[in-house]
Amino acid sequence: MAGAYCAGNYLGVLFVMKVVIGSPVKQKEAILEQFLQSLDNLDYQGLAVDYIFVDDNETPSSLLHDFAAKHANALIVKGDIQSEYRCTEETHCWQENLIWKVAAYKDRMIEYALKADAEYLFLADSDLYLQPETVRHLIELKKDVVSEVFWTKWTPELAPLPQVWVGDQYRLFSAKRGVQYSEAEQEERSQEFINMLKTPGVYKVGGLGACTMISRRALEKGVNFKEIYNLGLIGEDRHFCVRAAALGLELYADTRYPPFHIYRESELVTLATYKNRIRKSVKPPKLTVGMLVRNESGRYLEKVLDHITRYADEVVILDDGSTDNTVAICRQQLINIPHCIVENSISRFNNEVELRKALWDMAASTRPDWIMILDADEIFETKAVKEIRELITDDSMDVVYFRLYDMWNERSYREDGYWMAHRVYRPFLVRYQQDYSYEWQEQALHCGRFPANIHNLPGKKSNLRVQHFGWARPEDRVAKYLRYKELDPIAKYGIHEQYLSILDPKPNLIEWRDDE
Incomplete structure (x- = not known):
C-alpha cells in the first residue's frame, strides 16, 4: 500500500x-x-x-x-x-x-x-x-x-x-x-x-x-x-x-x-x-465522507466530488489500485477541503469486505460526528446540500436511510422485477460512536458499505434521493456483468437472474424528475 x-x-x-x-x-x-x-x-x-x-x-x-x-x-x-x-x-x-x-x-x-x-x-x-x-x-x-x-x-x-x-x-x-x-x-x-x-x-x-x-x-x-x-x-x-x-x-x-x-x-x-x-459556541457536527474508487477517470468522479465538497467537512478516499489518473482528479477536486487519499498498489476488490472495513477505519480516524459512504458514481439530488447539514443536527437518531435510483442513462432510471432499489430505504449516513462495537457482514462481495449491526441503532428515513450512475452507460453495464461473472460465477452473493438481466436490451425505464 x-x-x-x-x-x-x-x-x-x-x-x-x-x-x-x-x-x-x-x-x-x-x-x-x-x-x-x-x-x-x-x-x-x-x-x-x-x-x-x-x-x-x-x-x-x-x-x-x-x-x-x-x-x-x-x-x-x-x-x-x-x-x-x-x-x-x-x-x-x-x-x-x-x-x-x-x-x-x-x-x-x-x-x-x-x-x-x-x-x-x-x-x-x-x-x-x-x-x-x-x-x-x-x-x-x-x-x-x-x-x-x-x-x-x-x-x-x-x-x-x-x-x-x-x-x-x-x-x-x-x-x-x-x-x-x-x-x-x-x-x-x-x-x-x-x-x-x-x-x-x-x-x-x-x-x-x-x-x-x-x-x-x-x-x-x-x-x-x-x-x-x-x-x-x-x-x-x-x-x-x-x-x-x-x-x-x-x-x-x-x-x-x-x-x-x-x-x-x-x-x-x-x-x-x-x-x-x-x-x-456550539461546534457544528463534523461530517466525513468516505469513498472507494478505482479507474474513475472519464466517468462521474469530478461531478460527485464537486457536490460532496459543498456539504462535507472532510473526505477520505481509498483508491483500489487505479491505473489511470483517478488519484490526481481526487487531489485536484479536494484541494480546498481537508482530505486523505490512501492508494492500494494492486486491486483488492476480490475481498470487498476488507476494503469497506479499511475505508470505514479511515473515516473513523478523522474523529467525525457522522460518516457518509458513497461510491464514485453516486450523487445526491441538488437540494441535499442544505438538507444533509440539517439532518446531522438531529440528536434523535443515529442512522439515516435514503432511496437509491439506478440510472440507466443520464435522465432515466430502471424499474422492473430485479431493479427496484429505489423502493427500499438504505443507509448512507451513520452517526459515529467510538464505543459502539461495529460488526461487519463477513463476505467477499455485496457485504454492504456499513457495518451490518448499524440497523440496531435508531434510524430515520429521508426523502432525499440518490442517483446511481454506475449502470448509465452500456460499456459500464457490460464491465459490471463480466466482473460479477468472474467474482461470483455461481451467484453465491447475488441473484443469477439479476446478473443476466444487466444486459437486457429493452429494460423498463422511467424518466427522472428533479422536482419530485
Missing part, C-alpha cells in the same frame, strides 16, 4: 504527526499569559509537539519558563540583541533592525524544525489568542503555506483589516500589471477581498504572516525570512512570501478559526468576550 500520508489511525497503522510551534517573544506579561494559555488549550490529538521560543525580553520571562517547566518538549532560546521596540495603544513601531532580528529568530526556528524531522512548523506571534482547533485544522488542509486569518485595527480609527493581502506591500485587491485603478475602483475591489475573507473557507493569497503553518516540503525547498537584497518591500513576512512564490509554492489563507489579536493591552477586556463566545 502506498500514499497513506495522513494523521490519525488508518488501516490499523498509527501515524503521529511531528509539529514544531515557534514564536519570537518580546511581550507584555498580561498579553503573553493569554497567548501561552491558548497554546495549552490547543487540540494536539495525533500530534507530537515541540515548542521553541526566542525570549527577547530585557529580563528572562518567568511566564515562558513556567510554561517550559510544564512541557519537557519546550526550548527557550535567549535573544541575541537587545533593541527598543515601542508598542503603544496607538500602534506598533517597527524599525528596520528589529525586522531583520525577528527574521533571524524565525529562520532559527526553521533550522530547528528541519533537524527535529518535523512535518510542519507553526509560527505564531505572541500577541494572539488561538482557538483550540487551529493547529490540527491547518495541518488537515495539507497546504505548504497557510495562515489563519485574524483582524486588527492597525490604528484605533481604522476598520479591522486582515493580516493577509493580495500583493505588493499591502494591496488588498487583484490588479493587472500596468493598469491604473481609480481610488473608487481600488476601494471596491479591496472590499470584495475583505468580504470574501469573512466567509469561512480557504483562499489563495499573495501575502500572509503571524499565524502560519509551513510544511516540511516548503522548508526543504528553502523558504526562509532572509532579506532579498533587491526587494524594497518592508517586513520579513513579505520577503518570505516572495521567496515562497519564487520557489513554486502557493500561499493560502484560512478563515474558519480566526484568533484574537491582542494588539493593545486595552483589548484584553474585549478578549474576555471573545473567549466566552468561542467557549459557548
Whole structure:
C-alpha cells in the first residue's frame, strides 16, 4: 500500500504527526499569559509537539519558563540583541533592525524544525489568542503555506483589516500589471477581498504572516525570512512570501478559526468576550465522507466530488489500485477541503469486505460526528446540500436511510422485477460512536458499505434521493456483468437472474424528475 500520508489511525497503522510551534517573544506579561494559555488549550490529538521560543525580553520571562517547566518538549532560546521596540495603544513601531532580528529568530526556528524531522512548523506571534482547533485544522488542509486569518485595527480609527493581502506591500485587491485603478475602483475591489475573507473557507493569497503553518516540503525547498537584497518591500513576512512564490509554492489563507489579536493591552477586556463566545459556541457536527474508487477517470468522479465538497467537512478516499489518473482528479477536486487519499498498489476488490472495513477505519480516524459512504458514481439530488447539514443536527437518531435510483442513462432510471432499489430505504449516513462495537457482514462481495449491526441503532428515513450512475452507460453495464461473472460465477452473493438481466436490451425505464 502506498500514499497513506495522513494523521490519525488508518488501516490499523498509527501515524503521529511531528509539529514544531515557534514564536519570537518580546511581550507584555498580561498579553503573553493569554497567548501561552491558548497554546495549552490547543487540540494536539495525533500530534507530537515541540515548542521553541526566542525570549527577547530585557529580563528572562518567568511566564515562558513556567510554561517550559510544564512541557519537557519546550526550548527557550535567549535573544541575541537587545533593541527598543515601542508598542503603544496607538500602534506598533517597527524599525528596520528589529525586522531583520525577528527574521533571524524565525529562520532559527526553521533550522530547528528541519533537524527535529518535523512535518510542519507553526509560527505564531505572541500577541494572539488561538482557538483550540487551529493547529490540527491547518495541518488537515495539507497546504505548504497557510495562515489563519485574524483582524486588527492597525490604528484605533481604522476598520479591522486582515493580516493577509493580495500583493505588493499591502494591496488588498487583484490588479493587472500596468493598469491604473481609480481610488473608487481600488476601494471596491479591496472590499470584495475583505468580504470574501469573512466567509469561512480557504483562499489563495499573495501575502500572509503571524499565524502560519509551513510544511516540511516548503522548508526543504528553502523558504526562509532572509532579506532579498533587491526587494524594497518592508517586513520579513513579505520577503518570505516572495521567496515562497519564487520557489513554486502557493500561499493560502484560512478563515474558519480566526484568533484574537491582542494588539493593545486595552483589548484584553474585549478578549474576555471573545473567549466566552468561542467557549459557548456550539461546534457544528463534523461530517466525513468516505469513498472507494478505482479507474474513475472519464466517468462521474469530478461531478460527485464537486457536490460532496459543498456539504462535507472532510473526505477520505481509498483508491483500489487505479491505473489511470483517478488519484490526481481526487487531489485536484479536494484541494480546498481537508482530505486523505490512501492508494492500494494492486486491486483488492476480490475481498470487498476488507476494503469497506479499511475505508470505514479511515473515516473513523478523522474523529467525525457522522460518516457518509458513497461510491464514485453516486450523487445526491441538488437540494441535499442544505438538507444533509440539517439532518446531522438531529440528536434523535443515529442512522439515516435514503432511496437509491439506478440510472440507466443520464435522465432515466430502471424499474422492473430485479431493479427496484429505489423502493427500499438504505443507509448512507451513520452517526459515529467510538464505543459502539461495529460488526461487519463477513463476505467477499455485496457485504454492504456499513457495518451490518448499524440497523440496531435508531434510524430515520429521508426523502432525499440518490442517483446511481454506475449502470448509465452500456460499456459500464457490460464491465459490471463480466466482473460479477468472474467474482461470483455461481451467484453465491447475488441473484443469477439479476446478473443476466444487466444486459437486457429493452429494460423498463422511467424518466427522472428533479422536482419530485
